[in-house]
Amino acid sequence: MKKKIGVYICHCGGNISDYVDVEKVREAVKNEEGVFLAKTTMFACADSNQKEMVEDIRKEALDGVVVASCSPKLHLLTFRGVVERAGMNKYNYVHANIREQVSWAHSDNKPGATEKAIQVVKAAIAKVRHAEALEPIKVKSTKAVAVIGAGVAGMRAAIELAEAGAEVYLIEREYFVGGRTAQWDDLCITEETGKELVTRLYDEVMKHKHVTLFTGAELVDYSGSVGNFNLKVKVTPRYFKLQCSSDELQKAIEVCPVEVPDEFNFNITTRKAIYHNYPSEYPQLPAIDMKNCTRCGECEKVCSSVDFSQKTEMLNLKVGSILLATGFDPYEPKKGEFGYGEIDNVVTFPQFKRIVHYCDDKLMYKGKEIKHIAYIYCVGSRQVDGENKYCSRYCCTANIHTAITVKKKYKNIYNYHFNRGIRTYGKAEVWYDESSRLGDIYLQSFEDHPPVVEKRGDQTFVKIRDILTTDKELEVAADLVVLVTGMVPRADNSIGNLLKVPKGRDKFFNEIHMKLRPVETVIDGVTIAGASQGPKNIMESMNSALAAATKSFSLVDSGELALEPTVARVNEEACEWCGKCEEACPYSAFEKVEKNGKTIAKVNAAVCKGCGMCLPVCPENALDLIGLSDEDVESMIDALIPNA
């Protein structure tokens, strides 16, 4: 129990004292139990007052401090700093909010406001009376980071972490790196191809001896918490020896009888069960897709590098932080959505990119030459009725850039953009300008009147009520309809489920705070980067990858982590282990342990956030929050409602 408490009541210039009689508050609390001194001050946060507080604490040897002022969001840290400078433990400081919660809220009732302020300050005094000095929890941290996903964001983050000095495990589910960017040809603005970007990053990744790349690898289980994650990684073999002659490989591919849609080309072509995506891909080693392989053995006869004896391996890795860069899926339109899957010349934008990649001097699709191309924007994004309310950000720019490319690459191309407002934000506005100057036609409709794709005879028509032409019904006879599809979260969310990373309204991984903590998740030690967090273009993915790498590195760099001590505490005598706390905990902070012949709950202090969800469910009342115990809260309630 504190006996020498200092109380400071702030005028806040008049923000508080215009409505609250601060002198009266001081009078009312100065004789409270344990209060040694009570002062009013014009600005508690002012330098002069901070110095005075430090002097008071030192001279009078105060053991607890309350400042009644604005919201703790504004100045809690300020006054914690003040008491620490005076040599006091910061948990012996309690903040009372008499501005946002009193003077501003009750400006119409001055006597009432004063009365409430007195009670709020008394409650803070009651709390500080029970306060105990706390020290941060120290945990050891492994100087290694697992980066999940070797797309451009993952590779960039891996390079950054390795350069900073961490051990990096780069875990890629596919057999080849580069993710979605490898599937992309010409990129906007830089005039490079996706492959070139992937090559540059891969070369850098390979240069670092501190980066270990696993392909065909999946995180299947984990335990531990920030600083000390134990990961279980399943690595599926490629069934190929490291050295492989290209002639033999070519023969092996030729003899393979299995033909499946090639996902690398968004199913517009097929591939064999033995495959590699493109000649210069990385790692430059083919793989056998065991899901489709029939084990006929034909390839073994012609290619000595095929090795079916390779086994799936399980690896155990120890890391201090996990960085998720698992990317996105392109939106797959529903059957019949703008004619998709029903009208034969309706394709998605990613498919269109691949078509353009494969056509040299003439743009051909299904044996017909393409001249008139209709692009329908916001397919799968900004849905009114569907779930995807968000804008996918990259599509306007990427599509307009592609339309220009197509117009320059082939002769007599006419582009028609059926949009809902063009968003070529930032530096990409120049492409919009160039495209319209090249004669591309932009037609716009509201979401309640989307364009209609229909087939009449052997011609495909796109109709629109164009709001730029006084709502006139217009139509275009299109040789090809491109649905400009947006980004959606990965269909396979096994890793999100495993790590319990929360998802936002848009079903992408959610950050703690969109603006202030954009790459951290509520799971301590797990950071997110790239399009796994939401639609991003490559530049934005790089930004977030670098941010996440920096954040992850900060967790593993010093070898030790200091965590908030305000966590749940188990009263070992009272606990009977019923498991209710484990169920209630959103962070999996509880585990069942045997102690002195008794089964009880144990809190993993490194995982616990001190949210308090476990407290009300405990039937034995065996749980408590450090720094906010039942005793603390009850004494505060008593002070707030004296006559209850």
Next chain:
Amino acid sequence: MARINPEFTDELKKYGAFDANACYNCGNCTAVCSLATEEESFPREMVRFSVLGLKENLETSLKPWLCYYCGECSETCPREANPGELMMSLRRWLIARYDWTGLSGLFYKSLAVSLSAFVVLAAVVAWFGAYENFNLPVIMHYGHYFEMAAITVVFAFILLPNIIRMWWLTIYKPGVRVPVSVYFTAIGDLIVHMFTQKRTLGCEDNQLRWFEHFILVLGYLSLLFTTVVLDWFASQSLFVVVLGYVESAVIFVVTFDFVRRRIIKDQEISKHAHPSDWFFVIWLFLMGLSAFAVRLFIDLQMLDNNVWLYLVHLMILVQWALVIVPFGKWTHFLYRSFAMYFEKLIEYTRSTK
């Protein structure tokens, strides 16, 4: 349901428009236009129809004629899509659409065709002079007859049918039906606009342009009257002679100023000259000047020894009357005033609704 035709802008470019595709439909042009109203809103709509190639909507519209080209829209356009010049090009395109002979389109789209026509006509006049052994009285006699015949034939066989076509496209085809009496009561507007171009005064640029244009029209029409009806070149009446001098001087002085402005390009309206714009001002200037000179030479009794001067004047006259008047920019004079007249009819249907 209208079908989009992206190739139309390529066609329109031959009539002078250059960057209508750059338009991103902000509507600043319509907002600053001092002639656009709620009922008759332009130029954005016309730019949009052009970009989409909605020929039917364009050829049935009178809006291109309602614009008097102050150029403010072009100055304001954030994309430098030049809506003012687009409206001008649409007027040229419409002239070609109205013209049943199809020659207007040929002359507008090809400088070579225009120049060839001028050369051929000049050669015919020269040949005629030689054929008549450069006998001045005979040549002048036929010259005078040519003026009268040209006016009649051009009006009866080219201009009148074209105005009927304009009426058919802009009034009859869109379904505008008004009592015959309205056609009569609205004629007042036709006359007023034809002679005064008073709508120009609605433009927020300097009024000098309107004044110059006004006295040019008066000068031109009265010189036409003075030469054709009063037979200026043969007249002995001091009044007629002086009147002719004044009229022709007005023409070449004013057109000289027009040419000067097109050269120094100090205003938006004179920045983008299509060959047809040059032909119009230069030929008018030359007509005024050569007519003045011919009469001067007559008065100084020097023309007999300088038959070439009259031949040059006749060449200019023939080129003017057979190319520029029926198929060139001269028709603006006619279509603009008829557009105001037809607009009156449309207003009538609007008011009775």
